Amino acid sequence: MSNHLDVKFHIFDLIFQPYKERSSEIGSFNIIKSCIKKINDERTENQRFIIIDRYESRDKAESRRLFISSASYSHPDKMFKCKINLFRDKFPSFLDKEKLTISSTIDLKNKELVESTNFYVDMNKLNDPTIICEYNSLGPKISDIEFYFRTISSRKHLYISKACTARIHMEKSVQQVIDSLEKVFKFRFKAKPENLPSLYRNIDDAFISNMQSLVNTVDPKSIKVDLSFRDSGGKKLVTEKNHKMVSTSKKILSAILQDTKVMEDIEDFYLEYEDTDGIDSDFNLIRGKVQLETKCPLKDGKKGLLDTKQLFNDIKQKYVNYKAEKMNSNVA
Known part of the structure; x- marks a missing residue:
């Protein structure tokens, strides 16, 4: 030892x-x-x-x-x-x-x-x-x-x-990501099922309630959503602002700023995105x-x-x- x-x-x-x-x-x-x-x-x-x-x-x-x-x-x-x-x-x-x-x-x-x-x-x-x-x-x-x-x-x-x-x-300010987030190319989110009710109270978004519905259906030990807005060759498919994904991402990030517990309830949160200057960037909540x-x-x-x-x-x-x-x- x-x-x-x-x-x-x-x-x-x-x-x-x-x-x-x-x-x-x-x-x-x-x-x-x-x-x-x-x-x-x-x-x-x-x-x-x-x-x-x-x-x-x-x-x-x-x-x-x-x-x-x-x-x-x-x-x-x-x-x-x-x-x-x-x-x-x-x-x-x-x-x-x-x-x-x-x-x-x-x-x-x-x-x-x-x-x-x-x-x-x-x-x-x-x-x-x-x-x-x-x-x-x-x-x-x-x-x-x-x-x-x-x-x-x-x-x-x-x-x-x-x-x-x-x-x-943080290595990169959460507020900075909220202010500059324009288009989402990759979104990853992971949480324990028992933390979803608390997350929904703080985030109040259909994305979290849909995860809860899936948990109620199959009873997993953890739940992870991995979304890509690129084709299999890595080409960006987003030509216009994907408002729903941007809105959900900003709601999660805003909740993190409002309540420290939200960050602790999330096991993984990762974004690849384009900012308002047209620059590709990424953000990792846990490793950031x-x-x-x-x-x-x-x-x-x-x-x-x-x-x-x-x-x-x-x-x-x-x-x-x-x-x-x-x-x-x-x-x-």
Whole structure:
């Protein structure tokens, strides 16, 4: 077994909207600092975590209970180093490699299983806090962090912000694609059937409802639509603007801008298109996110646990390089 793990991070800005009466005195940086102070005060003074169930309003047994277990500030780096956790509702199975048996009967007593995601908050910026977030397929995601801070800052706790939005850093801006999309030559979309109702609520397009009808008919594990507007030789068949496909594509992209959860509900979204300048281009939602990667060593004698100090140092340097490149390109 390797003593290193490949770890990926995505980057997003967290933008708060303070209540009108406080808009002149407080901004996103002060709001996130107040949220973190509240989280840390509850832990140190009241010996408790602030646990927020993202699915509390749903009429189902499923829950998505989240809590931030640590949030410490590094003065030299001007960053908060944080960890957000998700309770696991479903108990995992464990393999006994000596007996070759699988069991779920381990007694955890007063312990609960959680999935953890590391994230770091860059406070050394001019506009909004930037968050460098570990990708954990089983653990909390960007939309969970967004929801957690939105709830802490809302009237339920601090009453200082009425909205909080995550703006994910992309190699190509989603808004740029919406504004320039003229003709679609290739369209690919993939999602899990259980995510289609949520996608339809956010996108409200016949394309999604037709996918849902197909799912209801044949009950697949995943559903993928791959459309081409070229002939078998690759020649473009679109001579006029294909309004229906352009409209559906723009609805999906607009929904992504409005709600971070939409991006997480989509497994694949890819376009080949012609822009308003007549130039052929493409856009990949999943692979188009800005991504930082590192090989992180595991802690000695701690099976599967990352060396979080090394993880932070490695990703911080990659992020610093990314930020410098971005600033240089903006100046240019």
